[in-house]
Amino acid sequence: MSTITRSPARRGTNAVATLWALELRRDRLQLPVWILGNAAMAGLAVTGVTQSYGTETDRSTLLATAIANPVILTFRGLPSGAGTAEFIGFLILPFLVMIAGFMSSFLAVRHTRAEEESGRAELVGATTASRGAALWATTLHGVIANVITALAITVAFTLAGLPLRGSMVAGLATGAAGLVFLGIALVGAQLFATARGANSLGVIAILVTFLISGVGNAIGTPNADLTRMESSPLAWFSPFGWAENVRPFADDAVGPLVLLLIAAAVAVLLAYVLLRQRDVGASLVAPRRGRAAARWSLRGPVTLVGRLTRGSIIAWAVGAFLTGALATSLASVVQSMGGSNPAIAAVLEAMSKSGDLQAGTVVIFFTVVGILASCCTVQIVARARQEEARGTVEPLWAASVGRRRWLASYLIIGAVAIVAVDGAAVLGSLVGLSRTGADLIQDVWIGAAGQAAVAAVFLTVTALVLVVIPRWTIGIGWTIVVLATIIGLFGPLFGLPDRLTQLSPFSQTPTLTATGVDGRGIIGILAAAVVALVLSVWLVRRRPLVTAG
Structure with a gap:
């Protein structure tokens, strides 16, 4: 009587697919809200800009005012021109990236560190699943979520009447930036012992890089008519800066997209390397010990x-x-x-x-x-x-x-x-x-x-x-x-x-x-x-x- 055995690689692939299906089922309500909400924000931005800033004079005045006041520009995008499509990218792209970043960061922690904290990861580890199966399943889950986000934003912009190429580039920039924050959150899940700590790292990374990009844009070099800004080198230390320098509807540059994907891949690989250095449920940053006796308060x-x-x-x-x-x-x-x-x-x-x-x-x-x-x-x-x-x-x-x-x-x-x-x-x-x-x-x-x-x-x-x-x-x-x-x-x-x-x-x-x-x-x-x-x-x-x- 013969027995059929599966190779370790085949077992690992099946485990990743099974865990991904479980994660997809758990997120069947949350992910559509994130993705459709992001796409709806993109579509509504087109309607709002068309109604509120219908003339090039209106748009040029706002761009000149923002460029002349660095504090305002810090909390907006990168000016790329006074055309309707370029202006929409200036107003809304950083916030699309921010929503994708929060979605990806929370997704990464929910299916990795939170699972270890609850004890469910130990049960999965008792099966034939490999040590990194949960991480790779979560990475697959995050990649698919961001690909769908990119498609949804592309469709929203295109249906609103914007050029297809620029719409695709805007969607890809948003999804690629989301993957960077997915990788950062996966690294945080290896560093900290609690989901709260890992989520805090993800949120701080999003907010800090948003400000770095904003300041980098604000201290950049404007053109003569104050409708376009060249980022300073500081903005290139932020995924937001990379996404904004894609300049959808204006330059449609591919270079920053490649940079985003490389950074995301490096972060995920770093998370896997760190995972191999610790035990299940442990963390690389040791939790602080509490007092022997509680304070009177x-x-x-x-x-x-x-x-x-x-x-x-x-x-x-x-x-x-x-x-x-x-x-x-x-x-x-x-x-x-x-x-x-x-x-x-x-x-x-x-x-x-x-x-x-x-x-x-x-x-x-x-x-x-x-x-x-x-x-x-x-x-x-x-x-x-x-x-x-x-x-x-x-x-x-x-x-x-x-x-x-x-x-x-x-x-x-x-x-x-x-x-x-x-x-x-x-x-x-x-x-x-x-x-x-x-x-x-x-x-x-x-x-x-x-x-x-x-x-x-x-x-x-x-x-x-x-x-x-x-x-x-x-x-x-x-x-x-x-x-x-x-x-x-x-x-x-x-x-x-x-x-x-x-x-x-x-x-x-x-x-x-x-x-x-x-x-x-x-x-x-x-x-x-x-x-x-x-x-x-x-x-x-x-x-x-x-x-x-």
Whole structure:
């Protein structure tokens, strides 16, 4: 009787395919949201630019203003001309790359380090699967996701009427940059012992390289008519800079695309080499040892949650401080820009709901502060879900803490985080006002109060999701923030209907008008927060422990 044996290579290939199919099934809801959302943002950008900047004069004026003000250019793309297609690439390409980067980074960590942290990777390792099967399956998963992203963006731009070649190049630049951040996150999964640490590295890499590219573009060399900018060498140290120097719809350069693919391949190979240097569940960066005895402040669940989340709260607060400083520092610049171009003024007024461009600038920047505060609260509630999935919540529930105190501790720290982030933004705004002398202090306080209410909605709604459908807490929490941001912040620019933009809490914040404070939308915001708070606290009483991820 003969037996059929498979070669190790064949077994490894089958294991990778099986694991990839499992990852695809787990991400069957999340990936379509990321990909279709990115493509929709590309298509809406074409509509918005066509409606808001219909003439070459409008586009040239905005480009000249951005090039003349490095702070503005830092947070935009690389100017490549005043044509409609080139202008769209300038406005939207960095944000398409950023979305692809977040998608790829979270995907990489979710299927590698998070699997080891939960113990499921050890079960896979007990089979005939090779040690690197999970890494290669995740790499395949990320490559396919970014290829589909590139195709979706190409289709969106083409259907909107842009040239096919430029649309393909824009899609390829976005997907190739996403692969770079996939590789960086895979390296982080080998370095750090927790998914939180690996995700933090991925997010920091995205934000830091975004700023490096922005600064590199801002200190570059403009052409004579201020419609095109040549990046400085600094921008070439960032995947964002490589993607932007592809210059879709203008140069359609292939060289930076090759550079992106090479960097992605090197990062993935480095992750594999590092994987071979450690044990399953271990990390190359050793976790810091805790104290032998807890400090006196760690005597309850509230202080414990505060200790676990203080690092992320500080990071979001620093970002809010810088945003607040920009809000008041750039107000006069935006005022002069809008005064020289009625089309730009109309867009800014639509985004801010204010007739005063300086006050409108504060409103727009404090919307960004609200987004930062909302992200901070979602991250805090997501931490509650991660602790539950690991099984560390069970001893608390079995002790005197109980379910309500456990949930309340995260809600209290979430509220503290909102105050910290908004307070940092106000402090930054005061620093900016001390330099410009503008009379915008009342607008600052109103903006801070309104965005605090918005962040409270996302805090309580995410807590409600944690109570009702805990397995979907992280996915739903981040999805509603992203959707609300796109609709509320970019809706007027994209020309979305007012009824749709009003669905976003960011569109309902109070503003200072000539007749007083328009706070009609704040009642609905506060009502939604209170309802979600009451339901979450009431329903958590009989909620079972759900440890599965």
